[in-house]
Amino acid sequence: MTRTLLRSIKTATAASVLASALFTGGMAQAENVLNVNMHSDLKIVDPIWTTAYMSRNYGYMVYDTLFAMNTKGEVMPQMVDSHTISDDGLTYDFTLREGLMFHDDQPVTSADVIASIKRWGAKDAMGQKMMSFVAEMSETGGNSFQFKLNEPTGLIIQALGKPSSNVPFIMPARIAATPPGDQITEYIGSGPYVFLKDEWKPGDKAEFAKFEKYVPRDEPGDGLAGGKVVHVDKVVWKVIRDQQTKMNALSKGEIDVIESPAHDLLPLMEEDPNIQLVDLNPFGNQYTFRYNSIHPPFDDPKVRQALLYAFDQEEFLYAAIGDEKYFKVCKAMFICGTPISSEKGFEDKLEGNLAKAKELIAASSYDGTPLILMHPTDLAVLEPLPPVAKDIMEKIGLKVDMQAMDWQTLVGRRNKKDLPADGGWNAFITSWNSVDNASPLTTPFLNAACDQALFGWPCDDTIQALRDDFSREPDAAKQLEIVEKLQERVAESPTHVHLGQWYQPHAMGKNISGAPVSPVPAFWGYKKGE
Amino acid sequence: MWSYLFRRILAVIPVLLVVLIIVFLMLRLTPGDPAANIAGDAATTEDIAQLRADLGLEEPLLVQFGIYAKNLLRGDFGESFYYKRPVISMIADGVQPTLSLALFTIVIASVIAVPLGTLAAYRQGTWIDRMVMGFSVVGFSVPVFVIGYLLIYFLSVKLEWFPVQGYQHIQDGIAGWAYRLILPASALSVIFIALIARMTRTSVLEVLNEDYIRTARAKGLPESKVVMKHALRNAAVPIVTIIGIAIGILISGVVVTESVFVIPGLGLLTLDAIQGRDYPTVQALIILFSVVYVLINLVIDLLYTLLDPRIRY
Numbered sequence: 001m002t003r004t005l006l007r008s009i010k011t012a013t014a015a016s017v018l019a020s021a022l023f024t025g026g027m028a029q030a031e032n033v034l035n036v037n038m039h040s041d042l043k044i045v046d047p048i049w050t051t052a053y054m055s056r057n058y059g060y061m062v063y064d065t066l067f068a069m070n071t072k073g074e075v076m077p078q079m080v081d082s083h084t085i086s087d088d089g090l091t092y093d094f095t096l097r098e099g100l101m102f103h104d105d106q107p108v109t110s111a112d113v114i115a116s117i118k119r120w121g122a123k124d125a126m127g128q129k130m131m132s133f134v135a136e137m138s139e140t141g142g143n144s145f146q147f148k149l150n151e152p153t154g155l156i157i158q159a160l161g162k163p164s165s166n167v168p169f170i171m172p173a174r175i176a177a178t179p180p181g182d183q184i185t186e187y188i189g190s191g192p193y194v195f196l197k198d199e200w201k202p203g204d205k206a207e208f209a210k211f212e213k214y215v216p217r218d219e220p221g222d223g224l225a226g227g228k229v230v231h232v233d234k235v236v237w238k239v240i241r242d243q244q245t246k247m248n249a250l251s252k253g254e255i256d257v258i259e260s261p262a263h264d265l266l267p268l269m270e271e272d273p274n275i276q277l278v279d280l281n282p283f284g285n286q287y288t289f290r291y292n293s294i295h296p297p298f299d300d301p302k303v304r305q306a307l308l309y310a311f312d313q314e315e316f317l318y319a320a321i322g323d324e325k326y327f328k329v330c331k332a333m334f335i336c337g338t339p340i341s342s343e344k345g346f347e348d349k350l351e352g353n354l355a356k357a358k359e360l361i362a363a364s365s366y367d368g369t370p371l372i373l374m375h376p377t378d379l380a381v382l383e384p385l386p387p388v389a390k391d392i393m394e395k396i397g398l399k400v401d402m403q404a405m406d407w408q409t410l411v412g413r414r415n416k417k418d419l420p421a422d423g424g425w426n427a428f429i430t431s432w433n434s435v436d437n438a439s440p441l442t443t444p445f446l447n448a449a450c451d452q453a454l455f456g457w458p459c460d461d462t463i464q465a466l467r468d469d470f471s472r473e474p475d476a477a478k479q480l481e482i483v484e485k486l487q488e489r490v491a492e493s494p495t496h497v498h499l500g501q502w503y504q505p506h507a508m509g510k511n512i513s514g515a516p517v518s519p520v521p522a523f524w525g526y527k528k529g530e
Numbered sequence: 531m532w533s534y535l536f537r538r539i540l541a542v543i544p545v546l547l548v549v550l551i552i553v554f555l556m557l558r559l560t561p562g563d564p565a566a567n568i569a570g571d572a573a574t575t576e577d578i579a580q581l582r583a584d585l586g587l588e589e590p591l592l593v594q595f596g597i598y599a600k601n602l603l604r605g606d607f608g609e610s611f612y613y614k615r616p617v618i619s620m621i622a623d624g625v626q627p628t629l630s631l632a633l634f635t636i637v638i639a640s641v642i643a644v645p646l647g648t649l650a651a652y653r654q655g656t657w658i659d660r661m662v663m664g665f666s667v668v669g670f671s672v673p674v675f676v677i678g679y680l681l682i683y684f685l686s687v688k689l690e691w692f693p694v695q696g697y698q699h700i701q702d703g704i705a706g707w708a709y710r711l712i713l714p715a716s717a718l719s720v721i722f723i724a725l726i727a728r729m730t731r732t733s734v735l736e737v738l739n740e741d742y743i744r745t746a747r748a749k750g751l752p753e754s755k756v757v758m759k760h761a762l763r764n765a766a767v768p769i770v771t772i773i774g775i776a777i778g779i780l781i782s783g784v785v786v787t788e789s790v791f792v793i794p795g796l797g798l799l800t801l802d803a804i805q806g807r808d809y810p811t812v813q814a815l816i817i818l819f820s821v822v823y824v825l826i827n828l829v830i831d832l833l834y835t836l837l838d839p840r841i842r843y
Binding site for chain 1: 571575615620686690790791794802806
């Protein structure tokens, strides 16, 4: 009886496995396809029109850049073959590499480059800054062009190699002629992948085919720089929202890569024989606490400074990330490990000095009104942080009204300048890709141009002047000096608090290799074995 | 009958109008700003204000509603704020997966639940009855996503009988389509099996005590005929009602199931659109769901006349 039962179960199992193989076998793809789960769905396919990270990631698939950042943080030529700078620093001459083609088989010309830089320069903050130095951009040949400056600056190459949103991607001139306020409607680039528009199913998947005519640089790939050699036929960005399902799908080989696996699932993934965890972003991410500087109490620098003394990065990082492997305490405002990394100004801060913080609050204009701390409850990487901040703030004598909301509500509310009691806000915590915060010019929260600044609207002429000095200074050693002065000023009149760096490993199948180390997810170099 | 049908269809119009106004207002009064979300984290307040104006969100609410209603009368449901695609084409993409999942679920639930409930009623007070009722309680209590995870863990991860996730369109092969729906539909059907089985049991129990059942037995009819022909048929009206309600509940159930099993249907589209405050998409989806719900109720009402000759409209 038992034997018969066992036999029946075995037969049923074999039949099911056969059926499974038959059904799934029918769907097997002959192509070498890399199935990737990105952190979000691709929604907007114009990386200049929006600063959304997914659109930036899409940009790196479809477009190429004149310059690109390597893993050491250096900006290297990418589409540019050679460039020269005149002795007076006022003329830049560039020559494009041979063989650069758009996906519609048209060659990349200097006219395309100039049109693209114009569109980007009108939209992006660093682009606008760069364009303020550029008197004229002109074609000097089919594949050569020239920038004439009105004063010397060290910004040009840095800006053209800007790695994160908005990235100066090169598009055909006819597409780049689209006003920067309008979205482009044609998706032609000269990057290593072709966007398969007809296969794009919003909320489900986006597909990219290898661009056979792409000519990679000869140098080995290094971050976003070097040879972008593609080894797969196609990359599919598959939308899977549920973290558990992502992990199961990866373990069973239904997908190959998860860009942002949940930190609480990492220990399970580490034990899975089919999964490897690889940290591809050497700079990681940076948590930041943002004040609303236009309303009390954070219009008073003493209250803002009190938090610099009271906060201890480790408390936040343990609460949100937990495992020391995946975070780093770092007082350097512009990211540990970069050429301008320095602790200047923060030596005695960010260490949980509650006594000093209490003193500052007592000496401030704070009148005991509860301040509104926005608490996004739907993002696992941010959700644990506001309760930590609330606890510390209450310990130093601030009253905190922590309001729970979803991230979209927070995003809408943070742009409101209304009084906190009338639907505005006082503070919230967010996270940036560290590469965004690796320079005084790209750090979004450091912009202290009052109404022209990002939500929080800090207003500080000294900070703005130092940022200007930085943009004009071509010498690296002198740039560091400016950074240190800038940090000292921020420590006196804070625009935001940097709460430490954290790392997000990619999870991938054991058959995957060659993923490039890069601050931005890039999909050249990947090899998929059996 | 025909005049009843006409009146019912006519009655849909004010219902939809009310739904439209409520959804339109609720979306715009809910906190959150699609423009801020679309523009990205590093966008300035000026950029966001410009985008709000481009999206028409700076107009007074009445003007916005007027434009929307006018376009709607022309059959234009608008364009997604994010994807810049007509909302109708996005909904059309999601109809097949959701409809497939819903149909599979209702078929599985009905095929299992009606006999289970009938059996429980027929064997009232026995261990069979207690088991069915016990299952009902568990089926009601355990959330769909937990059942989904358990099925994935045992049947996909451990036994490797099914894929973990994904949907195959019917045009790419009917076998693959059905195979990929078994697990999600099974997970989603548990709550409906519990609901329908319980209702069937109650209805059949009521009928089993009726005089005509006693008469049927006294005539010497076999028990199977008594139950199937006399009891179940007369208990059908409440069962059909509950199946109709179940289809309505399905609309919310598919959101979770589609998320766990990665089925690119209307549930996920709704979830995304609400989270992103994609007003045109949410509005169109709510109108669609309202129409579907009203039509299901109409079909159920019409089915009553077939099941019970005493009911006439």
